[in-house]
Amino acid sequence: MALTKQTRRRFLKGAAATAAFTATAPYIKTAYSAGTLSLGLWDHWVPGANDVMERICVDWGKANNVDVHVDFITSIGNKLLLTAQAETRAETGHDVYCVPLWLVSMFRDSLVPLDDVVQEIESRHGKLVPSAWFLGNIDGVWRGAPAPTGSLSYANVSRADLYLDHAGIDLKAIFPANGDRDPALVDSWTYDAFLEAAEKLHAAGHPFGAAIAPAPDASAWLSTLFTAYGVKLVDESGDITVDSDETREVLDYLSRLTQFMDPGVYAWDDAGNNRWLISGTGSAIFNPPSAWAVAKRDNPDVAQHVWHHDAPRGPAGRYRAATPFFWGAWQFSPNVSAAKDLFLHVASPEVVTEMLQASQGFDLPLVEAYYESNDIWSTATPPDGVLYNYPIRGDEVQSVAGYPAPPEIASAIATQGVFPNLVARVTQGGDSFDDAIGWAENELEGLMRG
Amino acid sequence: MATTIAIDASGDGTLTQRSAFWLFMRRKSTIGVLMVLPLLAIIAGLVAYPAGYSMFLSTLNKAETKFVGFANYLFLFKRETFWMVVQQSIIFALVAVVGKAFIGFVAAHAVNTIPTKGQRKWRGMMLIPWVIPPALSTLGWWWLFEPTYSAINWVLAEIGVDAIPWLSDTFWARFSVILVNIWIGAPFFLIMYLAALKSIPEELYEAAAIDGANAWQRLYHITLPMMRNIIAITVLFSIIVTFANFDIVRVLTQGGPRDSTHLFATYAFRVGIESNDIPLGASVSLFMFPVLAVLAFLILRNVRKRAMEL
Numbered sequence: 001m002a003l004t005k006q007t008r009r010r011f012l013k014g015a016a017a018t019a020a021f022t023a024t025a026p027y028i029k030t031a032y033s034a035g036t037l038s039l040g041l042w043d044h045w046v047p048g049a050n051d052v053m054e055r056i057c058v059d060w061g062k063a064n065n066v067d068v069h070v071d072f073i074t075s076i077g078n079k080l081l082l083t084a085q086a087e088t089r090a091e092t093g094h095d096v097y098c099v100p101l102w103l104v105s106m107f108r109d110s111l112v113p114l115d116d117v118v119q120e121i122e123s124r125h126g127k128l129v130p131s132a133w134f135l136g137n138i139d140g141v142w143r144g145a146p147a148p149t150g151s152l153s154y155a156n157v158s159r160a161d162l163y164l165d166h167a168g169i170d171l172k173a174i175f176p177a178n179g180d181r182d183p184a185l186v187d188s189w190t191y192d193a194f195l196e197a198a199e200k201l202h203a204a205g206h207p208f209g210a211a212i213a214p215a216p217d218a219s220a221w222l223s224t225l226f227t228a229y230g231v232k233l234v235d236e237s238g239d240i241t242v243d244s245d246e247t248r249e250v251l252d253y254l255s256r257l258t259q260f261m262d263p264g265v266y267a268w269d270d271a272g273n274n275r276w277l278i279s280g281t282g283s284a285i286f287n288p289p290s291a292w293a294v295a296k297r298d299n300p301d302v303a304q305h306v307w308h309h310d311a312p313r314g315p316a317g318r319y320r321a322a323t324p325f326f327w328g329a330w331q332f333s334p335n336v337s338a339a340k341d342l343f344l345h346v347a348s349p350e351v352v353t354e355m356l357q358a359s360q361g362f363d364l365p366l367v368e369a370y371y372e373s374n375d376i377w378s379t380a381t382p383p384d385g386v387l388y389n390y391p392i393r394g395d396e397v398q399s400v401a402g403y404p405a406p407p408e409i410a411s412a413i414a415t416q417g418v419f420p421n422l423v424a425r426v427t428q429g430g431d432s433f434d435d436a437i438g439w440a441e442n443e444l445e446g447l448m449r450g
Numbered sequence: 451m452a453t454t455i456a457i458d459a460s461g462d463g464t465l466t467q468r469s470a471f472w473l474f475m476r477r478k479s480t481i482g483v484l485m486v487l488p489l490l491a492i493i494a495g496l497v498a499y500p501a502g503y504s505m506f507l508s509t510l511n512k513a514e515t516k517f518v519g520f521a522n523y524l525f526l527f528k529r530e531t532f533w534m535v536v537q538q539s540i541i542f543a544l545v546a547v548v549g550k551a552f553i554g555f556v557a558a559h560a561v562n563t564i565p566t567k568g569q570r571k572w573r574g575m576m577l578i579p580w581v582i583p584p585a586l587s588t589l590g591w592w593w594l595f596e597p598t599y600s601a602i603n604w605v606l607a608e609i610g611v612d613a614i615p616w617l618s619d620t621f622w623a624r625f626s627v628i629l630v631n632i633w634i635g636a637p638f639f640l641i642m643y644l645a646a647l648k649s650i651p652e653e654l655y656e657a658a659a660i661d662g663a664n665a666w667q668r669l670y671h672i673t674l675p676m677m678r679n680i681i682a683i684t685v686l687f688s689i690i691v692t693f694a695n696f697d698i699v700r701v702l703t704q705g706g707p708r709d710s711t712h713l714f715a716t717y718a719f720r721v722g723i724e725s726n727d728i729p730l731g732a733s734v735s736l737f738m739f740p741v742l743a744v745l746a747f748l749i750l751r752n753v754r755k756r757a758m759e760l
Contacts, residue, residue: 078723078724081723081724082723085726106726213618213704213706213707214704214705214706214709214720215704262597262598263615263618263619264597264598264615264617264618265597266597266618266619266706266707266708267597267615267616267617267618267623267703267706267707268597268598269704272597272598275598275599276598279599411725411726412725412726412727415720415724415725416720416721416724416725417706417709420706421708421709424706424707424708425708428618428619428707428708429620429708439530442529442530443529443530443531446525446528446529446531447725449511449512449525449727449730
């Protein structure tokens, strides 16, 4: 039998047609997917959340004739990233893997396209939040589906009593636990007001605390501050734009703010700010509600005065750092169809709501409509309304470290700690603004290589 | 040993060939080669292959799709942070190895003066830092140095001394990682030097004493020359291991503050694993390989030469 010769042109045409069909075809559920599905999921901070997550997945497996195995992998010590590196290089391991923040971009070549799944989720449940689009949709292709748990944001977490007593600022009045905000009061919550309060609270022995060290939390809060001052280290087209008046302005601001911070912040890890607040020393941090949740258990006197609220506004706006979590399917997985079915299932409002309850409001949904249908943040206590403003309620804009640089550059900006190093060179090392910016330019050039 | 006599009954030479094979197999050299084969397989699989593979990786572009030769190394030469890492690694390795060698030398002499009966428990106790997994013991040190609630600073405060920024200041952070490395590594020098001390014939010291040599002269003219080979090998081994150190910096400082405590291994991890640029990470980790290889060659050649002279 004569075989038709497969020319390169014909092959490419066929491959392009297949890819186009895969990308645009509607998702078709393959009921009773069968087989085995191994999940590598993030080990949740909140006690009990893992058990609920495992039960949901296993129950789904039983209903769909899929044998589901769940491993919870901690993000401490970057183990989630290390395991992903090992599995993608060895091309063996879990079928489904949790890929938060930049991991979708980092492992884009190893993750199955999920356009059909995400399109189905959006058509059923509504649009995803902007940060999910920025991080999960790489070069127009979805490589991660919204995870039902783990996504978080870095709210301003303050001791309302200390702010009132020592700085004369009533945070509960500015950001009440209802929709009745006074725009003038909200407008008064600026980085200048924050600095003024930081000085007073420092004098009272309760400084503001946040890491300026090689830790993800440091990149998160510093990047939002930089963005609020209009700084872009690298712009959308990949050009280095760190050398600007805005950068000098924010470095000047931080030179003043760090005078009222603990010198240990230059060596804090991600738990440093939690300990700072829980101990009763700190007056404010930027964090998800884990510090409050632990304080409830370890230091209830502190927990009852904690208040989550909006970040201060800078000259270019009000920004809050977000960390969306996705689930992806490795290309080496033999059971991608079952994985896609599972992604659809866990994106349902029932599952997301169950996980919100299990995580005590720590998780933030990636489907915008889910914020309207849940009241976990309104009912959390003590104090009443402590988490009401944990989801964005006002004019804050979600941001991720390195935005708006192209994802592969932005991820390196975050992981190599360009933000904390740039700041520390000025505020701790005594570098001039120009020297520090020059260092940052050299460092950013190094991240551009292909 | 019984000898097998081969009889070629068939006359076709089969038994003669078989007996020749058995004779070959029973040769000492053949048995020696066979016995080292498992070890060679382990070295090939766990040392040679990974080393070769990392060399190969270091010649690829970031996406690992194109051969770029030495471009990754040339790229590193233009990076300010990389040169800071080179400088720090050299300072770290040299200071730590000198510290370990000095403390090990003094401790070995101190232990050697203890009567044999009670010596074992001292040797055991002094080996503890070396025996505990470094990641674990370094975590203990981290609690002592904790940036905000340091246990050492609490003690200092009790006696009216200002807190020391162990991990948040560049100088003190470098001091801390070197101190912990010395604490972990000094017992290795101690045990090697102690073994060397015990192998020096007592007659030499007796003869020197008769000649009126004082303690310093005995140390300079007998102890040091007799220990020279052990010192050279121990220092070489320690330099290589210290240059490759990872866990202490990773646990204590993660390379901070301001990248001022990064070593080759931690920086390679940051660039290669955390920033997903495996070829550049491989280049960072291999940077010192030629320097250490030449150093090892020179030191081992001298050791061999001295051994021949003895």
